[in-house]
Amino acid sequence: MQTSPVAAAPGIATDALEPVPPSAQARREITHAGFWPSVLFAVAATSILIGIIWDISWHISIGRDTFWTPAHMAVYLGGLLGGFTGGWLALRYTFFPGPNARNESVSIFGVRAPLGAWVTMWGAVAMLTSAPFDDWWHNAYGLDVRIISPPHTVLGIGMIAISVGALLVGLAHQNRANDRTGNWLFTYIGAVFVTLGSVFSMELTFPNLQHAATFYEVCAAVFVLRLVTLGVAGRISWPTTRVATISVGIQCLATWILPLFHAQPKLAPIFNPVTHMVPPAFPVLIMVPAVGIDLLLQKTPLSDSPWKRVLLGCLLGTVFIATFIPVQWLFAEFLLTPHADNWFFAGDRYWGYQTRIDHLWTHKFFRLAKDMDGYDPLTPRAVGLTWLIASVSSWLGVVWGGWMKRVHR
Known part of the structure; x- marks a missing residue:
């Protein structure tokens, strides 16, 4: 019923x-x-x-x-x-x-x-x-x-x-x-x-922060719950991967289309005199963990047992950190190189008109220097916290997605 x-x-x-x-x-x-x-x-x-x-x-x-x-x-x-x-x-x-x-x-x-x-x-x-x-x-x-x-x-x-x-x-x-x-x-x-x-979550996820611990913790909290929920509730094949791919595609369209339009700053101070609409940074590669989530959900039938759902949440959290952290870490390094400074990847093109452009720091990762505020390295302890956030988010996603499978109104 x-x-x-x-x-x-x-x-x-x-x-x-x-x-x-x-x-x-x-x-x-x-x-x-x-x-x-x-x-x-x-x-x-x-x-x-x-x-x-x-x-x-x-x-x-x-x-x-x-x-x-x-x-x-x-x-x-x-x-x-x-x-x-x-x-x-x-x-x-x-x-x-x-x-x-x-x-x-x-x-x-x-x-x-x-x-x-x-x-x-x-x-x-x-x-x-x-x-x-x-x-x-x-x-x-x-x-x-x-x-x-x-x-x-x-x-x-x-x-x-x-x-x-x-x-x-x-x-x-x-x-x-x-x-x-x-x-x-x-x-x-x-x-x-x-x-x-x-x-x-854009302010905490742009490329210069993608070697800091907070970035991965935020991604675990923001994306895992949504992806797992939709993966459990979706009735199409590979639902999580499809959702993630469409989402990244939407963000890519914004990154590619916005710079096509002329723009001129109208409020002071103007430190970076942009001439076109500033695009968002290239999106986070959530398709990678989405594939792993789909594979695990396909091989693990959804159980009514609370403990089995907790275990599934821990496994999904493990899949997330095992796939997302290494891929995004390396991709972030690429985004800060001159090779990404083009219309496709929008590297170094996401700075607004009130930003003082200095390639000595715009091409570097933030929150990694001990002598600066906001020191936030990705230590083993931070990886463990990311796994915990991803696991709890996955468990909530399994519970919410299981409820969503029964919604008819």
């Missing part, structure tokens, strides 16, 4: 916890009805992702000249589209329920909607709330000196909520339809979800 993704709570109807198995005709109707909302949520999440990457490049290439930048509009368009689509689904399932409404939605205080739609609507409210807050922040304090600021934190929480909501809607469609289209749609939304994680 299918189980509901929510537990009984005040205001949630208990009939939402026990869906009725649909007939063959109802199954076809479910497949058709769930496709277009999933597509709209995928478009919303994609618009947010494009907007946030574009906005970061805008800040370090041009500076903030107005709130109404194209990048901001792309972000808030995604928020509005996700919020309106979730609202439309709530109206549809509450006032115009079809014969399968109970199987496709949960009820909160008498209002019915898919679980992902509820999460997305909450995220849209958070995003729209952050807009005037962000505008006031810039008028009061000027340009952001870091990606993370109070209004950006609220905005980021909203964006993550919309991506999670889109993922849940796509997941429910995949699990109900169980066809190639639904499987690929969920895989794509999962790739957007992974890419958003890489964007929010």
Whole structure:
């Protein structure tokens, strides 16, 4: 019997916890009805992702000249589209329920909607709330000196909520339809979800930090949970590898396309007079551990035993550090050489206009000199901590992915 993704709570109807198995005709109707909302949520999440990457490049290439930048509009368009689509689904399932409404939605205080739609609507409210807050922040304090600021934190929480909501809607469609289209749609939304994680950790993962311990610990926390979860929940072959490859491809497109557009700094001080949009650094090679994760998941059936899931998490954590650390370590060395200074790898081209360019330090790894602040070498103890983070993240991913395999609403 299918189980509901929510537990009984005040205001949630208990009939939402026990869906009725649909007939063959109802199954076809479910497949058709769930496709277009999933597509709209995928478009919303994609618009947010494009907007946030574009906005970061805008800040370090041009500076903030107005709130109404194209990048901001792309972000808030995604928020509005996700919020309106979730609202439309709530109206549809509450006032115009079809014969399968109970199987496709949960009820909160008498209002019915898919679980992902509820999460997305909450995220849209958070995003729209952050807009005037962000505008006031810039008028009061000027340009952001870091990606993370109070209004950006609220905005980021909203964006993550919309991506999670889109993922849940796509997941429910995949699990109900169980066809190639639904499987690929969920895989794509999962790739957007992974890419958003890489964007929010960008300040700790650019190439000059990729020999420091914190980089590998952050990657273990940000990527492993997402990749393992999607690998367990996906119904397509090699789901983790496909998600990671699409995610890296999206980031590569941003790295290659943004420098094609002219840009001129408009805020002082200008230490690096860029002439084109500054691209993000070349993405982290998460495809490598993704292959190892897929291979292990294929050979290890998912067990209901808590201890076996813990063991599987430890094995997945071991796979991550055994594949990711040596490959990324060597690749980072290449990225800091003149051989990577081209349009493809964008080596030494990801510095903004407020950076004082000096090849004596821009081509070096940071946090490795004992006489400087932030000393953070990759010691055996740091490798052990990375393994622990990766193992815990893998265990959580196995648990979350196992729950996701049962979501139908």
